[in-house]
Structure formats: structure tokens, C-alpha cells
Amino acid sequence: MNFHTLAVSANKKANPMKKTFGIIGAGNIAKAVAGHLLKAGYSVILSSRKDPAELKDAIASLGTGVTAGTPSQAAQADTVVLAMPWSQLSTLTSLTDWSNRVVIDATNHYVTFAPEFRMADLKGRTSSEVVADHVPGARIVKAFNTLYFKILEANPQEENGKRVLFISGDHADTKKEVSATIQSLGFSVVDLGTLATGGKLQQAKAPLSGLNLILKS
């Protein structure tokens, strides 16, 4: 299957001057993030281990501006979003040269899901510090991981303000860039600091995990 033949490329709304986003994953979080990006006019590539043709239902449900690709194709986008299971992180390393690439880490470190919800042993590090090992040299910003996907996909503009998304990262310029993008989707952004300090607050089971805050505007 040729990626371009599958592309739902009409992309009438997507602005070619805007950044492209490649999402590694095509499930709940990938679609929630893609939905917001598309509304704001960005181009998005969704990917999974499946042949891109098998993502046609997900693509169709999201509308114009989104295409299906392989993880390697998604990894070439201006910004790459990790929305895949923790257990699959090791597949990332060979996808591209990650040096200086902008990567948004939306993963949580669950190794099993309901009913056990077993967590990976991070050996004292934060989850995004461990993710960094799999995308060497990338400029990682942790974001989109704290809210249940049903809340994340909802309109971030509530009557009394904007839904808050937390970010952490070690590169100030990259955080500024990602923060501006997330704000352009309609969210408020709270910067928690580095991957080491912020991660401890926003990763799975941390104090801010699951917190649905609305910042008054």
C-alpha cells in the first residue's frame, strides 16, 4: 500500500505553512490529539503497526487534513507525538535519526491495563526520562498524558475558562514552541519544569495525573 494512495489528502482546511504532526499510535489518545490539531488547521499523520490502509476508518472519522502512514513516515513530521503503549517504546529508536527532533510524549508507564494496571519500574527516573533513551537526542516535551482520553478529546473551552494541560521538558525553546501549539488548540498550558521535576508531578499516578482543571479566562 502506497502511503500517498491512501492519503485522505484533500486537506482543504489544513494550512500548508503550519507544522505537520506525526503520531505514533492511532488509538484513543492519538485520535483525541489529532482531532484538536486538525481543527486548528495542522496536518496530521496517524500510524500504527498495521498497514496504513487498515486505519481508513480512523482517518475517515477525523475528517480532512489527516493521512495514515507507517511509524517511520510519522516520525519524519515536524513534531512527533508518542501515543502508543509503553511496552512498544523500543520500536521507536530505529524509526529515524531523533537528534534535535521535537517529540511530545503522551505515554504513561503502564505495562498492563485493567484490571491490574501494573506500572513499569522506572528505577527512580521519571517516565519521560526513560522515553528519552528510546529517542536519543530528541527534544522531549511531556504533554497530553494527564487526562482520560474522553476528557482530552472534548472542547477545551468551557463556559468559565480553558482546560489546563501540563507540560514538562528540558529545552526551554521547545517547551515554548509546544506550549504555543497547545494554546492554539484552545487549552491553557501550565509549565511544570524539567522532565525530572515536572514528570514527577504529571506522570501516571503522580499528583496531577487525572486532574481536570479549568483556568478562568
Ligand SMILES: NC(=O)c1ccc[n+]([C@@H]2O[C@H](COP(=O)([O-])OP(=O)(O)OC[C@H]3O[C@@H](n4cnc5c(N)ncnc54)[C@H](OP(=O)(O)O)[C@@H]3O)[C@@H](O)[C@H]2O)c1
Ligand atoms: N487512554 C487514556 O485515557 C490515556 C490517557 C493518558 C495517556 N495514555 C497513554 O497514551 C498511550 C496510548 O494510549 P491509548 O489509550 O491511546 O491506547 P490505544 O487506544 O490502545 O492505542 C494505542 C495505539 O498504538 C498503536 N501501536 C501499538 N504499538 C505500536 C508501535 N510499535 N508503533 C506504532 N503504533 C503502535 C496501536 O495500534 P496497533 O496495535 O495496531 O499497532 C494503537 O493504535 C499509552 O501510553 C497510554 O498509557 C492513555
